[in-house]
Amino acid sequence: MLNAYISHQPVAVMTAVNFGELKMSRNPAETLVAFSIGSGIGVSIYDPMTKSGGLLNFVLPDASMLSPSKARIQPYMFADTGLAAFIDALHDFGAQRENFKVVLAGGAQIIDQTAEFNLGHKNYQAITSLLKAAHLPVQYADIGGISLRTLRLDIGNGDTVIQTLGQTEVTV
Amino acid sequence: MTHVDDIISGIDTLRPIPPVAAQIMALAEDENSSMVDIADLIVHDPSITASILKICNAAHFGLSRQVHSVRDAIVLLGLDEIIELVLLNATAENFRDEPDGYGLGEGELWHHAVISAHTAKILAENHGFAARKHLIFTAALLKDIGKIIMGRFVAFSYEKINILVHAKGYSFSEAEKEVIGINHEELGARVGRKWRFGDQLIYMMRHHHMTDETARGNPETALVYLADIICMMIGFGTGMDGLAYRFYSEVLERMKLSEKDLQNAILNTGYRRQKLDKLLSLV
Numbered sequence: 174m175l176n177a178y179i180s181h182q183p184v185a186v187m188t189a190v191n192f193g194e195l196k197m198s199r200n201p202a203e204t205l206v207a208f209s210i211g212s213g214i215g216v217s218i219y220d221p222m223t224k225s226g227g228l229l230n231f232v233l234p235d236a237s238m239l240s241p242s243k244a245r246i247q248p249y250m251f252a253d254t255g256l257a258a259f260i261d262a263l264h265d266f267g268a269q270r271e272n273f274k275v276v277l278a279g280g281a282q283i284i285d286q287t288a289e290f291n292l293g294h295k296n297y298q299a300i301t302s303l304l305k306a307a308h309l310p311v312q313y314a315d316i317g318g319i320s321l322r323t324l325r326l327d328i329g330n331g332d333t334v335i336q337t338l339g340q341t342e343v344t345v
Numbered sequence: 346m347t348h349v350d351d352i353i354s355g356i357d358t359l360r361p362i363p364p365v366a367a368q369i370m371a372l373a374e375d376e377n378s379s380m381v382d383i384a385d386l387i388v389h390d391p392s393i394t395a396s397i398l399k400i401c402n403a404a405h406f407g408l409s410r411q412v413h414s415v416r417d418a419i420v421l422l423g424l425d426e427i428i429e430l431v432l433l434n435a436t437a438e439n440f441r442d443e444p445d446g447y448g449l450g451e452g453e454l455w456h457h458a459v460i461s462a463h464t465a466k467i468l469a470e471n472h473g474f475a476a477r478k479h480l481i482f483t484a485a486l487l488k489d490i491g492k493i494i495m496g497r498f499v500a501f502s503y504e505k506i507n508i509l510v511h512a513k514g515y516s517f518s519e520a521e522k523e524v525i526g527i528n529h530e531e532l533g534a535r536v537g538r539k540w541r542f543g544d545q546l547i548y549m550m551r552h553h554h555m556t557d558e559t560a561r562g563n564p565e566t567a568l569v570y571l572a573d574i575i576c577m578m579i580g581f582g583t584g585m586d587g588l589a590y591r592f593y594s595e596v597l598e599r600m601k602l603s604e605k606d607l608q609n610a611i612l613n614t615g616y617r618r619q620k621l622d623k624l625l626s627l628v
Contacts, residue, residue, distance in 0.1 A: 191618070192579055192580065192615065193615045193618075208450075208580075209580035209581070209583070210580055211577060211578050211579055211580030211581075211583070211587075211588060212577075212578035212579075212580075212588070213578075213579065213580065232578070232579055232611060232615065233608055233611060233612060238605075239605065239608050239609065239612065240609070240612065243612055243616075246616075247612070247615060247616065250612060250615055281578075281587065281588045282588060282592075283574055283577060283578070283588045283590060283591070283592040284514070284516055284588070284589060284590065284591050284592060285591050285592045285593075286592040287592065287594040289594070289604050290592065290594060290597065290604055290607060292578055292607075292608070292611075293578075319510070319511075319587050319588045319589045320587040320588070320589075321580050321583060321584075321587045321588075338448055338584065338585055338587065339448070339507065339585055
């Protein structure tokens with residue numbers, strides 16, 4: 174497993190997952206939260222059998238295209254290197270991929286953002302094709318638009334909550 | 346007094362930039378000024394000396410030895426970094442008053458200002474505008490100062506603004522203008538005028554969302570705009586306005602910036618984040 178954060182906190186705690194970070198937990202009292210997701214995407218994966226999971230908050234689609242050397246320093250900035258590390262970390266927890274509940278939130282766009290520079294769309298394309306290649310179906314995705322989102326994963330019960338600023342939150 | 350006059354009068358509630366920082370901003374804008382002129386100003390100002398020494402000697406700033414004078418600090422950190430510390434220190438106090446109305450958390454507008462200023466500076470260095478980097482840094486740092494005053498008016502009109510943005514395709518600043526009569530970038534430019542900033546700095550603050558077509562051909566303003574949209578895409582310090590601003594691909598094309606350049610700039614901003622978080626806790 175890479176140097177992902179693993180919580181061992183014994184009491185109720187909310188842990189922020191900043192952009193470019195992956196955090197894992199099997200502490201039932203912990204909630205992982207990625208605040209203010211813009212064009213990046215928050216990926217929540219949870220295994221209800223082992224009651225463990227994590228949140229990846231990546232912002233760029235493809236390390237191999239941009240900079241494999243920088244991806245070695247910041248693997249969680251990217252969909253490809255971030256997801257690979259995430260799946261390894263879940264396996265280290267003993268989580269079984271057939272149980273995985275996958276939720277995505279983010280991929281927002283600036284108004285009139287043209288295709289070439291449309292990072293939100295490219296991030297969504299990248300993560301869905303990587304998940305498909307890994308045979309991991311997406312249970313719920315809230316993608317696009319012009320608003321920031323917050324994604325929370327409650328490790329105790331596996332609830333994944335998406336809050337878009339100014340709207341009612343959605344629990345998956 | 347009209348509604349807009351009432352908003353503009355809110356400028357008087359801000360704390361003006363200290364004179365020495367304003368002089369540094371003016372020198373940064375003047376192509377004929379030298380770094381020596383700026384260093385002289387800094388070294389001879391007692392209040393700046395005190396704040397620089399306090400920041401540099403804080404344990405978390407991570408210098409290997411005690412700093413006893415501004416000259417020492419310049420030798421250790423370089424004049425560029427000292428100029429930035431002076432500018433950050435001069436503007437921080439205003440940003441501590443959170444603008445309600447934009448849905449920002451504690452310190453988020455300040456966080457956005459600092460990260461976008463650093464991003465703009467790195468873009469300037471990497472894309473042929475190193476000589477103008479202090480001006481570009483300053484414009485990016487101050488571009489949203491109008492939001493501090495606008496916040497409560499935005500809160501009051503939020504429903505109307507929200508409908509224009511989400512149902513009618515307006516950008517957030519177009520909706521501010523339509524509903525309130527003035528937007529945060531116009532108000533920011535008025536702050537600049539009141540505080541006697543130079544014309545170019547005011548222009549860059551006024552046009553950082555590029556709604557004026559002519560501004561899209563101004564490379565210094567373009568770099569401030571790019572830093573702003575990078576922060577929006579990352580989700581740094583934007584609130585209810587989110588990504589509701591317009592994207593002009595022609596700005597990137599004129600600057601000869603590719604998709605890869607944009608992504609690299611985002612990656613570099615992420616890379617510097619920890620360092621900047623430390624700095625934010627000290628200023």
